[in-house]
Amino acid sequence: MNKRIHNLIPILAAAAATALVCPRANADLIDLTTDGSGNFNITAVPFDVTLNQFNAANKNNTGPAQTVHAWILRDSSAGAPAPAPGSGIPVLRMRLTAGQRVTVNFKNMLPAGANPEGASIHWHGIELDNDSDGVAVTQDSVLSGQCYTYRFIAPRPGLFWFHSHMLPGNTLFAGMYGIIIVTDCCESGLVSSNRLPAANSTFQLALSDIQWDDRAQTNSVNNPNFGNVGKYNSASITGTVGHATVIYPPGTFQTINKWIHDCGDNESGVGTSQPGGGALCKFASGPGNSVLVNGLTPEGNAAPLAPGGTPAPLTFPVVPGQSIRLQLFNEALTRSFDLFLVNPTNNQTIPLYRIGGQGGLLDKARLEGDDAGNPNGGNDFGWVSAYAAGHISISSGVRSDAATCIPGNVAPNTTLILMASNNVTQWPLQNQGYIRNLFPIAYFKVGAGAAPAGACVTNGYPIRMLGGCHAVENITNGAAINQFIPTNQTPAHPSSANSTISLTSDKSAPSIDNLNLSPANYPAGNQLDVNYGNGTAWQVAPLATDRYAHVGDVLLLTVANGTGNMGSLAHPYHLHGFSMQPIAMVDDNGTHEFGYNEFLDTIDVYSGQSYIFSVRLDDRPKLCDLSCGSGPNNGPVLQPCTDGGCGGALGRWLYHCHIASHGVLGMMGEIIVLASGQQPMGLGQPPDTITPGVDVLATAGTGSQTVADDFLWQNPGPITHVTVWGSWLADQVDPGATFELKFWTDVPACNPMPSRPGWQAWEQMFPPGTYTFSSFYQLPPGAEKFVDPSQGSCIPPGDSIIWKYDFNLPTDSTGFYPLPGSPINWISVTAYTATNSGLRFGWKTTPLQYGWNDDSSWSSTLWGPPWSELIFPACIQNPNIGASMNQAFQLYIPGTSNCVNMPILTNCAPAGGPVVSAQPPFLTATPTGAQVTITWAGGGTLQSAPTPLGPWSVVPDSSGTPYVTSPNADKRFYRVVLP
Ligand SMILES: [Cu+2]
Structure with missing residues (x-):
């Protein structure tokens, strides 16, 4: 017998404490309406829901019903029913068919003050085109009142889900999530022929958790934050906390977002705790104390098992012998679930067989989990899974498709229970005094009557074969394996070509490859930062944890969990945009090969494990996203985009631990997919917003008229776009300024002469209207020094606003192409202001660690020479005094797509791949x-x-x-x- 369920009966007795919440009928998910053309409308709104309170004495959710101020996603199509007030978070269900074109109009109607980070929709697991990925490097945040239209194709069948990906994730914790079911003709054929359970025997369970401020229940104080999501223990909050220098008085409610930011600030030294390890972080990284299933607390009602007891909200009727299918979605920020179906009358576990999940149906059903007594069980890799045979384990972000049959000998009126274990061995985060370690998820009440037609799925059940469908593709066999692109390119821009992605803990903060992603290292904005709808999102600097590859490449990727000093934490690794095919898992006991083919986007990697995956960077059509209107308040700034038959795979794709706080604190990177032949260039030198940087006078008619910096260029041309960051003295901006950009050859250093620009190779004037500019970052007044190198001094009063200037360069024969000879080039900037205006532009410096090669140079002339090197002068009064200056700029080059598209991955016979045609033996x-x-x-x-x-x-x-x-x-x- 399974030792995990020894304490089952006492738990059920405890559940007899009553509280009454009216459930939604049958715990239904809410099908999104669509117009038949794949058009959907989803709006984020605040919505009060009723949930049972956490009962601290019993560690369950049978406490009194409370009103929770949740945030939900609602169906805003014309005619769609309004979400019913009352119990539970209404969870949306989107049904798609593989290959379907989807248009989703998303609107953020959350209150602006409570939702500073805005929102987006990330379509978790769908291999869509890049601008629809819904993350902070593919789109700007959709701020309160704004809207945004996602357009993409869902190519692969499977179970997926959606949520806002604007970090750090309070929107998800507060209730904004839904499920996606993508089917194809293979699956529909299997269902219609009763080889897989029919729709009325298929149960989708969207698992999540939540926690809210319920202090009014315990101390009777009129708590204005009562019911807000994101509870914390105010008694534990001491010292300076909060993003930047904000101090929250003890007892102030803050969202989970805030706590995660606090952890980031701790890491950069603003707070008082150790990096990422302070008490604050624990609020953000622990699971909520109430488990939700389809938006309801599953044990919220009176004794579901007692004779005559009120049915619990998540009770589904079944009959003996019925073949059932459970589609399980873990949509929690942190929590993992070890799920098993048990008959409480005899403590027998009814094994669940996994038939698919993230990447669609498997070739054969699998009994997974360890069980030494089961030679054909899931332990066919020979490794310790940490959950028992017949269980289904889903960590944060993971989905699983499972099937079984209700045993024919179960007595009528028995209620089977789908139980969850916290499995604190691998998931110690969950053992934080919240809900107990074994709790119910759903109930299956066995009635009388004949079972509907349907084959019983057991281990090895030949799923795809029964439908004459394609077998799951093996993308490794016969493929040429590519490597990540080494990026010794400069301007210095970080990345790694290492095919092993190490999940590590740098100074106890979650990290990748032991690299620290704290704000101090990413002053131009990093993955910790939300963005503000102004176009900065897709200019965020690449991370040191990034990898570059070309579209169409097949990569062998190793994901290793090396977080020994974080305890034995498992980390659910999630790759955006591409599915991973697991090949083997390596641990101390050796190499355990996967004996079957599958595609995954999220997989739990236990401490000490390394997974080897194949990833094929298939291209796909490009369907540009849209702002829903013109004008600044109608939608975020969109990046330039053109619809096309290919090129959708190009761009920045995040990978990260799906435990939200781990990802936010640094366990995050990107695979950046380049066009064929394109080399990484990226953002070389971001503006220094932290130290902060200084501005070097670069204005015609002043003592310093031209400022130049060098860069390395080894790519085909031309340079298509230049971004320059700078400030105006006293923040007095000249909107009518003309800018002059020049490119120069390089004269190497030769004592005593420093390196400097040589001859002028290209020049263009940019009068007003031919460039764009926007406010990029703001510091306190006068925080930035404004340096006039001709005087060797700073000009008061300095400035506070960093402006971003963007210039499009010609792409025809008049553009700037690589020069013969040295790949080192210089770029110079001069601003021409209105005559006698007295306004002065300065080119911002980049942080020391970004500066490439030689110091930047300045000249008193408009034509260049004589050049002098730039060193931080004493007047800047910060630690950079005496160091070499480099300026803040970014260059862009084009690439080409090889236009080899990902096929629409329907598994139907006969076209497009091998077909499993053998019929199963019927005895x-x-x-x-x-x-x-x-x-x-x-x-x-x-x-x-x-x-x-x-x-x-x-x-x-x-x-x-x-x-x-x-x-x-x-x-x-x-x-x-x-x-
Ligand atoms: Cu993690």
Whole structure:
């Protein structure tokens, strides 16, 4: 017997404490309406819901019903029913077919003050085109009142889900999530032929958790934050906390977003705790204390198992012998679930067989989990899974498709329970004094009557074969394996070509490759920062954890969990945009190969494990996203985009630990997919917003008219776009300024002369209207020094606003192409202001660690020479005094797409790939006197076992059909295994 359920009965007794919340009928998910053309409308709104309070005494959710100020996603299509007030978070369900074009109009109607980070929709697991990925490097945040239209194709069947990906994730914790089911004709054929359970035997369960401020319940104080999502223990908050220098008085409610920011600030030294390890971080990284299933607390009602008891909200009727399918979605920020179906009357676990999930249906059903007594069980990799055979384990972000049959001998009126274990061995985060370690998820009440038609799925059930569908593709066999692109390119821009992505803990903060992603290292904005709808999102600097590759590449990727000093934490690794095919898992006991093909986007990596994946960077059509209107308040700034038949795979794709706080604190990177032949260039030198940087006078008619910096350029041209960051003295901006950009050759250093620009290779004037500019960052007044190198001094009063200037360069023959000779070039900037205006432009410096090669140079002339190197002068009064200056700029070059598109991955026969055409053997047992004759069509090897779970062994005296045996008193089960 499974030791995990020994304490089941006492738990059920505890659940008898009553509280009454009216459930939504049947705990239904809410189907999104669509117009038949794949158009959907989703709006984020605040919405009060009723949930049962956490009962601290019993560690369950049978406390009194409370009103929770949640945020939800609602169906805003014309005619769609309004979400019903009352119990539970309404969870949306989107149904798609593989290859379908989807348009989703998203609107953020959350209150602006409570939602400073805005929102987006990330379509978790869908291999869509890059600008629809819904993250802070592919789009600007959709701020309160704004809207945004996603356009993409869902190419692969499977179970997916959606949520806002504007970090750090309070929107998800507050209730903004939904599920996506993508089906194809393979699956629909299997369902219609009763090879897989029908729709009314298929149950989708969207698992999540939540926590809210319920202090009014315990101290009767009129708490204005009562019911807000994101509870914390105010008694533990001491010292300076909050983003930047904001101090929150003890007892002030803050969202989970705030706590995660606080952890980031701790890391950069603003707070008082150790990096990422302070008490504050624990609020952001722990699971909520109330588990939600389809938006409801599953044990929120009176004794579901007691005779005459009120049915619990998540009770589904079944009958003995019924084939059922559970589609399980983990949409929690942090929490993992170890799920198993149990009959509480005899403590027997009814095994669940995994038939698919993230990447669609498997070729064969699998019994997973460890069980030494089960030779055909899920332990076929020979490694410790930390959950028992017949269980389904889903960590944050993971989905699983499972099936089983209700045993025929279950007594009517028995209620089977889908239980969850916290499994604190691998997931110690969950053991934080919240809900107990074993709790119910859903109930299956067994009634009387005949089971509907439907085959019972068992281990090895040949799913795809039964539908004559394509087998799951193996993308490794025969493929040329590519490597990540080494990026010794400069301007210095970080990345790694290492094919092993190490999940690590740098100074106890979650990290990748032990690289620190704190704000101090990413002054131009990093993955910790939300963005503000102004176009900065897609200018965020690449991370040191990034990898570059070309579209169409097949990569072998190793993801290793090396977070030993964080305890034995498992980290659910999530790659955006591409599915990973697991090949092997390596641990201390050796290499364990996956014996089957599957595609995953999220997988739980335990401490000490390394997973080896194949990832093929398939291209796909480009469908540009849209702002829903013109004008600044109608939508965020969009990046330039053109619809096309290919190129959708190009761009920046995040990978990260799906435990929200781990990702936000640094366990995050990107795979940046370049066009064929394109080399990484990226953002070389971002503006220094932290130290902060200084501005070097670069204005015609002043003592310093030209400022130049060098860069390395080894790509085909031309340079298509230049971004320059700078400020205006006293923040007095000249909107009518003309800018002059020049490119120069390089004169290497030769003592005593420093390196400097050589001859002028290209020049263009940019009058007003031919460039764009926007406010990029603001510091306190006068925080930035404004340096006039001709005087060697700073000009008061300095400035506070960093402006970003963007210039499009010609792409025809008049553009700037690589020069013969040295790949080192210089770029110079001069601003021409209105005559006698006295306004002065300065070119911002980049942080020291970004500065490439030689110091930047300045000149008193408009034509260049004589050049002098730039060193931070004493007047800047910061630690950079005496260091070499480099300026803040970014260059862009084009690439090409090879236009090899990802196929629409329907699994239907016959076109497009190998087809599994063999029909499964169907055994017929015919009694003849004292003998039984077993017959089947075709070949294969007959096996028998005492139970359907095995152990299976080859029937020694069988040489094929028919097989005649003389049964004795024992039950025997037979099956045929095909070669
Ligand atoms: Cu993690």
